[in-house]
Amino acid sequence: xxxxxxxxxxxxxxxxxxxxxxxxxxxxxxxxxxxxxxxxxxxxxxxxxxxxxxxxxxxxxxxxxxxxxxxxxxxxxxxxxxxxxxxxxxxxxxxxxxxxxxxxxxxxxxxxxxxxxxxxxxxxxxxxxxxxxxxxxxxxxxxxxxxxxxxxxxxxxxxxxxxxxxxxxxxxxxxxxxxxxxxxxxxxxxxxxxxxxxxxxxxxxxxxxxxxxxxxxxxxxxxxxxxxxxxxxxxxxxxxxxxxxxxxxxxxxxxxxxxxxxxxxxxxxxxxxxxxxxxxxxxxxxxxxxxxxxxxxxxxxxxxxxxxxxxx
Amino acid sequence: xxxxxxxxxxxxxxxxxxxxxxxxxxxxxxxxxxxxxxxxxxxxxxxxxxxxxxxxxxxxxxxxxxxxxxxxxxxxxxxxxxxxxxxxxxxxxxxxxxxxxxxxxxxxxxxxxxxxxxxxxxxxxxxxxxxxxxxxxxxxxxxxxxxxxxxxxxxxxxxxxxxxxxxxxxxxxxxxxxxxxxxxxxxxxxxxxxxxxxxxxxxxxxxxxxxxxxxxxxxxxxxxxxxxxxxxxxxxxxxxxxxxxxxxxxxxxxxxxxxxxxxxxxxxxxxxxxxxxxxxxxxxxxxxxxxxxxxxxxxxxxxxxxxxxxxxxxxxxxxxxxxxxxxxxxxxxxxxxxx
Numbered sequence: 001x002x003x004x005x006x007x008x009x010x011x012x013x014x015x016x017x018x019x020x021x022x023x024x025x026x027x028x029x030x031x032x033x034x035x036x037x038x039x040x041x042x043x044x045x046x047x048x049x050x051x052x053x054x055x056x057x058x059x060x061x062x063x064x065x066x067x068x069x070x071x072x073x074x075x076x077x078x079x080x081x082x083x084x085x086x087x088x089x090x091x092x093x094x095x096x097x098x099x100x101x102x103x104x105x106x107x108x109x110x111x112x113x114x115x116x117x118x119x120x121x122x123x124x125x126x127x128x129x130x131x132x133x134x135x136x137x138x139x140x141x142x143x144x145x146x147x148x149x150x151x152x153x154x155x156x157x158x159x160x161x162x163x164x165x166x167x168x169x170x171x172x173x174x175x176x177x178x179x180x181x182x183x184x185x186x187x188x189x190x191x192x193x194x195x196x197x198x199x200x201x202x203x204x205x206x207x208x209x210x211x212x213x214x215x216x217x218x219x220x221x222x223x224x225x226x227x228x229x230x231x232x233x234x235x236x237x238x239x240x241x242x243x244x245x246x247x248x249x250x251x252x253x254x255x256x257x258x259x260x261x262x263x264x265x266x267x268x269x270x271x272x273x274x275x276x277x278x279x280x281x282x283x284x285x286x287x288x289x290x291x292x293x294x295x296x297x298x299x300x301x302x303x304x305x306x307x308x309x310x311x312x
Numbered sequence: 313x314x315x316x317x318x319x320x321x322x323x324x325x326x327x328x329x330x331x332x333x334x335x336x337x338x339x340x341x342x343x344x345x346x347x348x349x350x351x352x353x354x355x356x357x358x359x360x361x362x363x364x365x366x367x368x369x370x371x372x373x374x375x376x377x378x379x380x381x382x383x384x385x386x387x388x389x390x391x392x393x394x395x396x397x398x399x400x401x402x403x404x405x406x407x408x409x410x411x412x413x414x415x416x417x418x419x420x421x422x423x424x425x426x427x428x429x430x431x432x433x434x435x436x437x438x439x440x441x442x443x444x445x446x447x448x449x450x451x452x453x454x455x456x457x458x459x460x461x462x463x464x465x466x467x468x469x470x471x472x473x474x475x476x477x478x479x480x481x482x483x484x485x486x487x488x489x490x491x492x493x494x495x496x497x498x499x500x501x502x503x504x505x506x507x508x509x510x511x512x513x514x515x516x517x518x519x520x521x522x523x524x525x526x527x528x529x530x531x532x533x534x535x536x537x538x539x540x541x542x543x544x545x546x547x548x549x550x551x552x553x554x555x556x557x558x559x560x561x562x563x564x565x566x567x568x569x570x571x572x573x574x575x576x577x578x579x580x581x582x583x584x585x586x587x588x589x590x591x592x593x594x595x596x597x598x599x600x601x602x603x604x605x606x607x608x609x610x611x612x613x614x615x616x617x618x619x620x621x622x623x624x625x626x627x628x629x630x631x632x633x634x635x636x637x638x639x640x641x642x643x644x645x646x647x648x649x650x651x
Contacts, residue, residue, distance in 0.1 A: 135579045140578070178578045178579040212552065234483050239441045240625060
């Protein structure tokens with residue numbers, strides 16, 4: 001497995017619209033971060049160089065973000081070179097409304113997806129994690145259209161992208177991304193049954209859909225080419241009687257992480273080349289770098305035999 | 313099937329230790345409610361008659377309520393006389409640590425209790441938001457005392473709920489889950505002879521602690537006609553169990569329910585999702601599908617009481633929520649109601 005991180009780990013430090021040092025951060029009503037161990041990049045500087053520095057410092061193999069951020073061929077190619085110079089791997093990504101109706105798909109989504117696949121290729125990605133772009137509009141729980149229709153649309157839409165995937169040499173890996181059950185995704189991916197459409201598993205997100213993470217991993221393993229290790233602490237009872245979920249450093253929550261990693265190692269088609277990305281994004285007032293390092297340390301200690309020996 | 317009321321619906325309005333109109337409540341840091349109904353009880357006594365008024369006011373058939381509130385047999389007998397007059401069926405509840413170790417459980421070899429503690433009593437003065445008011449006695453002795461009170465009050469059954477902050481649940485590791493299930497089976501077995509001698513059915517219930525998957529294991533393991541199940545429409549969600557799948561798991565044991573709805577927001581700004589209570593029919597719980605499962609698979613669907621447990625945050629108007637929930641149930645699930 002190739003040990004990586006998701007850029008989302010540092011979202012509260014480096015996402016333009018989320019940065020904790022934004023003038024209007026206080027508007028959210030969240031506490032300020034204090035005593036942080038790393039400084040964010042200057043607001044007017046691109047964040048990717050900052051992330052590359054972090055990844056080198058962490059001694060891991062690469063990181064994941066969506067290629068659209070690169071914008072054009074020149075930037076994407078320069079990024080590819082930058083990564084190659086440091087022997088790093090880009091875990092690509094793209095986002096489309098998988099449940100778009102035919103009209104929307106043909107008007108905007110298809111072209112957008114093809115452009116993103118192209119950017120992924122230029123940036124050096126062989127796998128692009130695919131996230132659903134309209135999770136609030138269409139998800140496992142929404143009724144318009146019903147879930148079965150959403151899955152039928154996804155099947156139809158994603159199938160149209162397979163030639164572009166082949167042309168650009170990029171495998172789309174659809175992630176359960178706070179929108180669908182992994183079992184929903186397995187159904188569509190199994191139906192399309194193409195080596196150009198696989199799965200990125202998020203280990204924490206099944207819990208938002210009343211789905212057992214370990215069982216989901218078993219179900220999806222044969223399609224999985226990347227995983228995001230997200231851990232959560234599940235608090236079933238609280239004083240509001242609503243239950244709560246909390247972020248937890250990888251290995252310290254209630255996700256059966258070690259068991260899932262064994263299932264993935266034994267069940268995926270190519271475990272040596274599977275991207276294993278730490279995705280831990282604690283609330284904004286916390287220090288993400290401490291959490292990321294803890295997660296990496298936990299993985300290195302828990303599954304050393306599964307990781308590239310040169311990066312353990 | 314019939315519709316009833318769980319006293320928990322009005323917890324923020326009427327439970328003396330939780331009332332949102334109390335001075336103490338202001339220190340909880342929660343929002344104070346405004347413009348809400350119904351009027352809270354006039355005093356800080358246990359609101360037993362007040363709850364019966366809510367049952368009658370909403371034309372319901374039953375009340376689910378902690379039997380410790382009844383205190384002693386004479387009061388329980390008066391309660392029975394009143395519920396008989398009003399034709400209200402009573403479903404008793406009690407809270408006990410079902411996953412206690414053998415020593416903590418305190419049944420003793422004879423099954424008659426071993427504790428040297430004082431007789432268990434329900435003291436509202438020690439109850440808190442998540443803590444039962446029972447003091448004294450071992451969990452076994454608390455349940456037996458609750459059974460005596462429930463019997464005196466003419467209860468149809470006694471639901472033993474487990475979930476509490478000082479007790480294990482399916483996410484705690486000490487003891488491991490399998491051992492927790494073993495303990496529940498062993499502990500509940502000690503109660504079966506008592507239940508038989510009193511002619512009182514006990515039930516287990518998911519209570520933000522275990523899934524119906526675990527509770528079905530317990531029911532299978534105890535394997536007694538004196539242990540059945542109270543199904544909660546929403547609580548499986550809190551342990552990541554699909555409520556419809558949960559219903560299938562325990563339907564054949566289900567003799568009562570707490571009916572509620574929950575809204576699930578999978579995507580939130582800090583990427584954790586959120587679960588909120590919702591008026592029945594407005595949330596994500598497949599209420600109609602679950603009713604169909606229970607109609608088809610419960611042992612006696614005709615006399616199955618669904619006690620409304622609509623528990624919004626304290627700053628919502630629970631009166632409106634109850635009204636809307638009942639209206640939805642009566643309109644959209646009319647085929648199930650026999651009264």
